[in-house]
Amino acid sequence: ESHTQYERVGADVTMKCGSMDWDAAVTWTANGTDIDESHLNGSYLVLKNVDLSQSGQYSCYEGSSWHLKYQTNLRVGMPPKEPVLMCRSNNYPKGFYCSWHLPTPTYIPNSFNISVIHGTKDMVCEKDAVPKNRCHIRYLQLFSTVKYKVTLTVTNPLGKNFTTLTFDEFAIVKPDPPESVVAKPVPNNPRRLEVSWQNPSSWPDPESFPLKFFLRYRPLILDQWQHVELSDGTSHTITDAYAGKEYIIQVAAKDNDIGTWSDWSVAVHATPWTEEPKHLTTEAQITETTSASTSSFMAPPTTKICDKGAVVGSGAMAVCWTAGLVMAAYSVLFI
Amino acid sequence: MAAAESPSAALRRRDLCSRGIRLAGKMRADVVDLLDAYVEQQGLDASASVAAVEGVPLAAVERWDEQTGTQRLLENLAAYRAFRALLAQMLEEQREQLGEADAGLGRALAAVLLQVSAFAYHLEELLRLESRGVPGEEGDEEEEEEDGPPPPPRLSLFEQKLRGLGVLRELAQWAVRSVRDLRQLAKPSPATGAAPGLAESP
Numbered sequence: 001e002s003h004t005q006y007e008r009v010g011a012d013v014t015m016k017c018g019s020m021d022w023d024a025a026v027t028w029t030a031n032g033t034d035i036d037e038s039h040l041n042g043s044y045l046v047l048k049n050v051d052l053s054q055s056g057q058y059s060c061y062e063g064s065s066w067h068l069k070y071q072t073n074l075r076v077g078m079p080p081k082e083p084v085l086m087c088r089s090n091n092y093p094k095g096f097y098c099s100w101h102l103p104t105p106t107y108i109p110n111s112f113n114i115s116v117i118h119g120t121k122d123m124v125c126e127k128d129a130v131p132k133n134r135c136h137i138r139y140l141q142l143f144s145t146v147k148y149k150v151t152l153t154v155t156n157p158l159g160k161n162f163t164t165l166t167f168d169e170f171a172i173v174k175p176d177p178p179e180s181v182v183a184k185p186v187p188n189n190p191r192r193l194e195v196s197w198q199n200p201s202s203w204p205d206p207e208s209f210p211l212k213f214f215l216r217y218r219p220l221i222l223d224q225w226q227h228v229e230l231s232d233g234t235s236h237t238i239t240d241a242y243a244g245k246e247y248i249i250q251v252a253a254k255d256n257d258i259g260t261w262s263d264w265s266v267a268v269h270a271t272p273w274t275e276e277p278k279h280l281t282t283e284a285q286i287t288e289t290t291s292a293s294t295s296s297f298m299a300p301p302t303t304k305i306c307d308k309g310a311v312v313g314s315g316a317m318a319v320c321w322t323a324g325l326v327m328a329a330y331s332v333l334f335i
Numbered sequence: 336m337a338a339a340e341s342p343s344a345a346l347r348r349r350d351l352c353s354r355g356i357r358l359a360g361k362m363r364a365d366v367v368d369l370l371d372a373y374v375e376q377q378g379l380d381a382s383a384s385v386a387a388v389e390g391v392p393l394a395a396v397e398r399w400d401e402q403t404g405t406q407r408l409l410e411n412l413a414a415y416r417a418f419r420a421l422l423a424q425m426l427e428e429q430r431e432q433l434g435e436a437d438a439g440l441g442r443a444l445a446a447v448l449l450q451v452s453a454f455a456y457h458l459e460e461l462l463r464l465e466s467r468g469v470p471g472e473e474g475d476e477e478e479e480e481e482d483g484p485p486p487p488p489r490l491s492l493f494e495q496k497l498r499g500l501g502v503l504r505e506l507a508q509w510a511v512r513s514v515r516d517l518r519q520l521a522k523p524s525p526a527t528g529a530a531p532g533l534a535e536s537p
Contacts, residue, residue, distance in 0.1 A: 093399070143512040144395035145504050147384070170511070208518050257360070257511050 018070035077108030079159025173259025363510030
């Protein structure tokens with residue numbers, strides 16, 4: 001006789017040796033290892049305040065014959081907490097998907113059931129093969145003011161829990177980030193960077209449902225981003241880059257009319273064009289952690305100016321200070 | 336309908352569609368602002384569910400992507416004509432209840448009504464360009480029943496407010512749908528209205 005037994009963490013568990021009498025002589029093992037008699041109450045095995053490490057195969061053998069009388073697979077776990085549910089349309093107007101997870105593991109198998117209601121109509125959310133905790137729905141109607149109600153119920157042998165999301169069609173529209181973001185210097189233009197990108201491939205019809213974009217960029221040395229919103233096109237030329245400074249650039253997308261902004265794209269780095277060096281600047285080329293880069297110096301593109309973390313020596317500190325003054329002067333010049 | 340459009344007609348259609356898209360976009364922005372003001376000044380709960388109100392054209396549509404250009408124009412025109420009447424009624428009711436605090440709301444309603452009228456006219460222009468006859472307004476063509484339809488029962492103040500909420504919400508949806516519809520129409524296509532001739536008026 002063998003079965004699986006689920007118990008909560010912290011519970012006291014008593015296992016009977018099948019149909020054996022209380023006073024029968026038995027031996028219990030856990031995963032093949034004999035269990036000390038102190039855990040026995042007659043022929044019953046008593047485990048107090050069980051923890052996860054006590055999950056395993058428990059077997060009971062009759063006295064001296066060692067006949068296997070009972071076996072149970074003890075699984076120690078927890079009932080599910082309220083699941084976390086998210087629904088989103090990254091392929092509007094085709095449909096939307098919902099995905100979920102548990103905030104804490106239960107350590108035992110869970111099953112999920114999702115229901116979607118639109119007004120009075122039940123809709124089927126088809127589960128994705130991969131990932132498992134996701135399902136998708138095709139829109140049957142567009143432009144409806146009637147809200148969708150999605151209820152996710154999670155059940156395991158120790159309990160169940162659920163959560164509900166209510167939303168309207170427009171609110172969950174959120175494209176994937178733009179793809180293939182590329183940033184290039186513009187020859188003979190020390191303050192320009194040309195950025196281009198593509199619509200996310202998951203967005204099915206950008207011609208009928210055009211996206212607008214938000215571009216942000218900053219030199220690596222500064223924390224503050226510059227932002228540009230672009231209502232059409234998939235390229236933009238930055239014209240106010242600091243010469244010679246490496247930039248980090250990202251792009252986000254949003255349907256032109258509804259929904260929310262995508263996450264930021266993968267960041268790309270680029271440095272504006274700089275003139276070929278006419279003479280060497282020794283200090284600028286000493287190490288990669290020190291620099292004295294200004295727009296008039298012919299620093300290589302990877303040169304960084306003063307970094308708070310760069311501590312090389314008093315000579316470098318003086319250079320950093322000088323670079324700061326020159327930078328400030330150039331900033332004033334270019335305002 | 337000719338299978339191929341003349342270049343000038345195609346240009347005119349694209350131009351009308353572009354302007355229509357801008358009109359609808361502006362209208363939507365104003366309707367959303369009006370909705371916020373309406374909810375606040377009428378003391379309503381913004382998240383309140385409002386059952387479908389009789390006479391309010393629903394923007395919700397199935398198989399939207401399969402509609403012909405003519406269907407899109409006709410449905411849009413019917414909707415905005417209905418909204419024109421509904422907003423006029425709301426404005427009338429607003430004036431009956433007019434207090435100082437509501438004067439701004441009345442002006443905003445009137446402004447949106449103007450935009451709705453302008454958009455309806457714009458749709459009529461597009462239909463004429465499609466060589467479709469512009470359908471008469473409802474009431475012109477329907478046969479009068481012997482006793483005529485009974486006048487709708489007068490709504491309580493609260494019911495009026497809820498209906499107004501429903502009207503504005505649906506209008507906001509329509510404004511988004513209209514932008515999408517006009518973008519579809521603006522796409523170069525050999526036959527924008529594949530349906531054989533003007534459908535029989537319902």
